[in-house]
Amino acid sequence: MFSARCNTSLPGVLVWELAGEGDLETAPSLQGLFECPSPEPLVVLECSRLLLLDAAGMSAVVVGARILGAAGGRLVVVGATRSVRRVLRLTRVAEAVPMFSTMHEALGWYAINTLASAARAGPIGG
Numbered sequence: 001m002f003s004a005r006c007n008t009s010l011p012g013v014l015v016w017e018l019a020g021e022g023d024l025e026t027a028p029s030l031q032g033l034f035e036c037p038s039p040e041p042l043v044v045l046e047c048s049r050l051l052l053l054d055a056a057g058m059s060a061v062v063v064g065a066r067i068l069g070a071a072g073g074r075l076v077v078v079g080a081t082r083s084v085r086r087v088l089r090l091t092r093v094a095e096a097v098p099m100f101s102t103m104h105e106a107l108g109w110y111a112i113n114t115l116a117s118a119a120r121a122g123p124i125g126g
Contacts, residue, residue: 001020001021001026002018002019002020002021002023002025002026002029002030003018003019004016004017004030004033004035005017005019005031005037007046008040010103010107012040012041012042012113013040013042013043013107014039014040014042014043014044015043015044015046016033016043016045017046017049017105018030018045018046018047018049018050019047019049019050020050020051020082021050021051021052021053021054021057022050022052022053022054022056022057022058022060022061023052023053023054023056023057024055024056025053026057027056027057027059027060028060030057030060030061030064030083031059031060031063031064033064034060034063034064034067034068034120035067036067037067037071037113038068038071038073040073041072041073041074041114042073042074042076042106042107042110043064043068043073043074043075043076043089044075044077044078044103044106045061045075045076045077045078046078046079046080046103047078047079047080047084048078048079048080048081049102050081050084050104051079051081051083052083052084053084053087053088053104054087055091056115058088058091058093059121060093061075061077061093061097062093062096062097065096065097067120074098074110075097076097076098076099076100076106076109076110077094077097077098077099077100078099078100078101078102078103078105079100079102079103080099085090085099
């Protein structure tokens with residue numbers, strides 16, 4: 001069983017609260033979360049209640065990261081269980097999709113990276 005609940009209480013952030021199992025049976029539902037472009041630049045997969053993530057589930061996460069990246073957005077994972085963190089690290093998915101223990105850490109990382117990108121772009125109209 002798999003469930004995803006959308007939370008938009010943070011400005012500029014779309015949070016998908018995931019629960020259950022991200023496996024071959026439920027991967028299409030997970031990937032479906034990314035089919036419509038997000039109106040927010042940061043999408044968070046809150047995974048504290050996600051018990052399992054297999055190869056099909058990881059593939060859905062990678063596809064989601066690519067879709068968001070192509071649209072100028074970012075995907076991050078927050079609060080993953082030990083087993084989910086381990087799988088994401090061992091398969092090197094964590095290199096493409098940053099993982100954080102807390103939402104606070106993820107938002108801090110995003111703010112720093114957004115400011116750094118703006119600084120590299122140079123002054124507006126300059």
